[in-house]
Amino acid sequence: MHVNLNLSDVEIVDFSQLHVVILTHQGSPRALPLSIQNFIAWRKSNRLSPNNSRTFNFMYDDPRVTDEAQYRLGLGVEVNNQEYSLPENMHFDTIPSGRCAYIRHIGAEYLLSDKITYLFNHWLEATENTPAKFPLFFERVSFGEQVTEAEMITDIYLPLN
Known part of the structure; x- marks a missing residue:
């Protein structure tokens, strides 16, 4: 998918x-x-x-x-x-504090890679932004045994210069 x-x-x-x-x-x-x-x-x-x-x-x-x-x-x-x-x-x-590209992901973890690929391969070039030295990171907002895969929430942050 x-x-x-x-x-x-x-x-x-x-x-x-x-x-x-x-x-x-x-x-x-x-x-x-x-x-x-x-x-x-x-x-x-x-x-x-x-x-x-x-x-x-x-x-x-x-x-x-x-x-x-x-x-x-x-x-x-x-x-x-x-x-x-x-x-x-x-x-x-x-x-560190600073500007980040941000996408909220709801659902299966294996679909995160599509959003990360989009950020690096399309969004950065189209917006003329550049990544900062700090790595891309996720905040796991809703996860664990009591949450179904479809309900998992992950915020994706790409630090920018």
Whole structure:
């Protein structure tokens, strides 16, 4: 299934700076479920549930063109301070404030790639915008076992110069 998008489907928004903790997954995308389990366990042990802390993914690499061993993806959670004990594969970071291209995605996760491809291959050129150095990121607005795939909400942000 292909997602049809137009220039008007993308908004430019001002994202406000946000402090996060990021677990960096490196390696095969097939091993990502284990990283997600570790991330969830850390969140639970620190009482950072999706109900009280925003959830993010950071797309450092494109799995379609990156060697599996080099592939990286960040799993992030909003924090208000740096008073957490972090394992080796986690670090404190900041999502910088600034302009972002924004698309709200409702539905299956596998359709996200169509919207990302549209942003990079069509929207940037058509609008003469350029991506900033900070990676494209998602905010997982509505997700989890109690949400059906059709009800999942993911906000896609592409930081711009």
